[in-house]
Amino acid sequence: MTRRILIDPVTRIEGHARITIHLDDAGTVQEARFHVTEFRGFERFCEGRPLWEMPGITARICGICPVSHLLASAKAGDAILSVMIPPAAEKLRRLMNLGQIVQSHALSFFHLSAPDLLLGFDSDPATRNVFGLMAADAHLARAGIRLRQFGQEIIETLGGSKIHPAWAVPGGVRAAPAAAQRAAIAARLPEARTTVLDALRRFKTLLDTHADEVASFGDFPSLFLGLVGPNGEWEHYGGRLRLVDSGGAIIADQVDPAHYREMIAEAVEPWSYLKMPYYRPRGYPAGMYRVGPLARLNICTRIGTLLADAELGEMRQRAGGIATSSFYYHYARLVEILAALERISLLLDDPDLDSGRLRAEAGVNQLEGVGVSEAPRGTLFHDYAVDPNGLIRRVNLIIATGHNNLAMNRTVAQIAQRYVHGDRISEGALNRVEAGIRAYDPCLSCSTHAAGTMPLALILVAADGTVLDTVQR
Amino acid sequence: MAARTFTINDQLVSGREGETILEAARENGIYIPTLCHLDGVTSVGACRMCLVEIEGSRTLRPACVTQVVEGMVVHTDTERLRNYRRIIIELLFAERNHICAVCVANGHCELQNLAIAIGMDHVRFDYAFPVCEVDISHGRFGIDHNRCVLCTRCVRVCDEVEGVHTWDIAGRGADARVITDMRQPWGESTSCTSCGKCLLACPTGAIFRRGATVSEMERDPTKIAFIVAARDQRW
Numbered sequence: 264m265t266r267r268i269l270i271d272p273v274t275r276i277e278g279h280a281r282i283t284i285h286l287d288d289a290g291t292v293q294e295a296r297f298h299v300t301e302f303r304g305f306e307r308f309c310e311g312r313p314l315w316e317m318p319g320i321t322a323r324i325c326g327i328c329p330v331s332h333l334l335a336s337a338k339a340g341d342a343i344l345s346v347m348i349p350p351a352a353e354k355l356r357r358l359m360n361l362g363q364i365v366q367s368h369a370l371s372f373f374h375l376s377a378p379d380l381l382l383g384f385d386s387d388p389a390t391r392n393v394f395g396l397m398a399a400d401a402h403l404a405r406a407g408i409r410l411r412q413f414g415q416e417i418i419e420t421l422g423g424s425k426i427h428p429a430w431a432v433p434g435g436v437r438a439a440p441a442a443a444q445r446a447a448i449a450a451r452l453p454e455a456r457t458t459v460l461d462a463l464r465r466f467k468t469l470l471d472t473h474a475d476e477v478a479s480f481g482d483f484p485s486l487f488l489g490l491v492g493p494n495g496e497w498e499h500y501g502g503r504l505r506l507v508d509s510g511g512a513i514i515a516d517q518v519d520p521a522h523y524r525e526m527i528a529e530a531v532e533p534w535s536y537l538k539m540p541y542y543r544p545r546g547y548p549a550g551m552y553r554v555g556p557l558a559r560l561n562i563c564t565r566i567g568t569l570l571a572d573a574e575l576g577e578m579r580q581r582a583g584g585i586a587t588s589s590f591y592y593h594y595a596r597l598v599e600i601l602a603a604l605e606r607i608s609l610l611l612d613d614p615d616l617d618s619g620r621l622r623a624e625a626g627v628n629q630l631e632g633v634g635v636s637e638a639p640r641g642t643l644f645h646d647y648a649v650d651p652n653g654l655i656r657r658v659n660l661i662i663a664t665g666h667n668n669l670a671m672n673r674t675v676a677q678i679a680q681r682y683v684h685g686d687r688i689s690e691g692a693l694n695r696v697e698a699g700i701r702a703y704d705p706c707l708s709c710s711t712h713a714a715g716t717m718p719l720a721l722i723l724v725a726a727d728g729t730v731l732d733t734v735q736r
Numbered sequence: 737m738a739a740r741t742f743t744i745n746d747q748l749v750s751g752r753e754g755e756t757i758l759e760a761a762r763e764n765g766i767y768i769p770t771l772c773h774l775d776g777v778t779s780v781g782a783c784r785m786c787l788v789e790i791e792g793s794r795t796l797r798p799a800c801v802t803q804v805v806e807g808m809v810v811h812t813d814t815e816r817l818r819n820y821r822r823i824i825i826e827l828l829f830a831e832r833n834h835i836c837a838v839c840v841a842n843g844h845c846e847l848q849n850l851a852i853a854i855g856m857d858h859v860r861f862d863y864a865f866p867v868c869e870v871d872i873s874h875g876r877f878g879i880d881h882n883r884c885v886l887c888t889r890c891v892r893v894c895d896e897v898e899g900v901h902t903w904d905i906a907g908r909g910a911d912a913r914v915i916t917d918m919r920q921p922w923g924e925s926t927s928c929t930s931c932g933k934c935l936l937a938c939p940t941g942a943i944f945r946r947g948a949t950v951s952e953m954e955r956d957p958t959k960i961a962f963i964v965a966a967r968d969q970r971w
Contacts, residue, residue, distance in 0.1 A: 313880075319950030320838045427837070429950030437949070527916050624947075651873045652923070652947075 312652035331638030338634030340433025352435035366414025367639035373407025481589030481674030486552035520635035554641025558597035573600035841941030873923030890934035
């Protein structure tokens with residue numbers, strides 16, 4: 264008899280989702296699907312709003328990564344105003360984004376995934392959480408929580424609040440931190456650096472002890488997409504798009520993000536609210552690509568700071584070049600925290616921050632604008648069209664978690680095939696399926712911002728391919 | 737000018753003949769909530785926030801347009817009044833689309849301040865969710881009808897202080913809207929002098945500086961009273 268295993272809700276991720284696993288007569292996993300069950304509607308209700316309000320509104324898409332939306336939206340606004348923002352504004356925006364990368368990656372690693380990684384995938388689920396981590400290793404848990412708090416503090420120092428600061432605006436930013444505030448941030452950098460270096464050291468030992476997970480947590484060839492600088496260096500705010508395949512070959516490079524439509528198309532499946540973007544020239548679903556920390560480190564030639572470049576070199580050595588396993592997302596996240604800390608240190612000393620010029624003023628000079636930024640989870644696109652007065656006519660948002668949708672589904676299937684066998688379905692196996700999703704650090708509240716009606720269906724599929732049962736929402 | 741002595745909330749107070757209960761209360765340090773009232777322009781008693789109880793009066797009376805009378809006994813803060821005021825504020829929130837978190841006036845809004853002062857933790861009425869337009873055709877200002885409470889402060893300040901009367905009200909009941917000229921887009925208004933007094937007068941984020949982002953609309957409506965007082969001295 265065919266069976267369906269339902270994991271609902273998927274825990275320790277940001278948002279709501281469930282996973283269905285389809286088994287055949289022999290109890291072998293046939294198919295697994297990652298269903299995103301949230302619906303938001305931002306693309307629709309933003310229509311008619313003044314352009315200038317968009318960063319504040321779209322930041323509300325997410326409480327974890329509001330800064331990503333704030334920046335991508337402000338950049339789309341810059342494009343519509345056709346302004347070059349003052350240097351101080353760009354550097355401060357970068358500083359806030361780095362603060363967000365630190366806090367978001369720290370949340371993903373220490374709060375959400377460390378319980379699996381450090382307590383064990385098969386450990387007691389009652390304590391396999393951040394509280395169990397506190398009991399097992401109070402120092403590590405405290406350091407991780409403080410690291411996230413440090414990133415949040417940067418955001419608060421710049422924007423006035425940790426969550427949803429309406430600080431970046433079309434044309435620049437609203438305020439700059441005082442020298443004393445910058446010094447307070449700088450004073451906390453050494454502790455943050457120690458925390459991430461310690462976590463990196465511990466994570467590397469896991470790569471040896473968790474060879475099975477490394478091989479099954481989404482280890483497959485795919486394309487990798489992200490922003491890079493003019494010489495291919497690691498980027499998180501500016502730059503242009505680069506696409507690399509799993510062999511390391513550059514498929515597309517220095518693509519103007521405003522032309523993203525030539526690269527990316529979106530497919531819709533009836534069983535998820537989350538769209539499935541793919542690389543247009545390769546078609547659906549062959550054009551599957553991954554974004555986020557792993558992609559950014561796979562596509563860049565170098566990071567550009569000392570410690571992070573050394574760690575990147577070691578990561579590439581361990582992975583044998585391009586890292587194709589999504590288990591490496593955790594690794595990449597830690598390397599990126601280190602990179603962010605080094606860049607924060609450099610930015611805090613930048614004399615431009617004292618210039619006092621923070622905002623370029625202009626009217627509506629273009630009727631369309633695309634803003635792109637690297638969110639912690641990957642490349643984020645805000646694409647707006649406005650009327651001549653600046654009222655929003657059309658909004659398209661492509662969110663990092665969406666880019667990874669095809670890869671997440673493939674990962675779920677791969678893990679289920681490796682760990683779920685017939686009647687012997689252990690709790691640890693189910694946890695590994697969830698952990699495969701967690702590796703991507705998906706943000707589902709962000710990714711289901713779209714308008715429209717996409718009915719959610721649960722499908723029970725028999726061994727011969729006939730649909731036994733469909734539950735339509 | 738003759739003085740009038742009376743009581744507010746059991747406190748013996750004095751006011752001048754012709755003065756309103758609201759003016760006398762403020763002079764004596766007694767708070768009465770207001771929304772449509774704006775110092776410097778005529779009071780219209782529209783919002784009903786300043787309703788007070790007067791002993792011997794069958795009905796509640798708006799303090800902003802009710803003159804003081806010798807020996808009257810006024811209550812400004814009874815359970816009944818607090819209940820009505822909360823209902824009024826809730827109805828204002830339910831009538832249009834007030835989204836404080838992303839509003840240009842967040843933190844500097846008289847409607848929001850009243851809701852906080854009155855203890856409005858939620859709205860008990862169904863939201864009307866009307867479709868309201870935003871007009872940013874003017875080069876400097878914008879009007880978002882989602883946030884308008886129809887207090888008519890813009891209408892009065894434009895008429896009485898600037899002397900132009902660009903603003904008025906069109907429609908009735910839930911369909912009422914403040915309009916510029918003959919309901920043209922603000923940017924096409926031929927009478928508007930772009931003086932910005934309506935911007936100063938607006939108690940919410942309805943009239944805003946074009947380009948303002950969340951919480952950026954800080955204004956000082958007392959400037960209207962200052963302009964009026966200054967002009968009265970000169971003329």
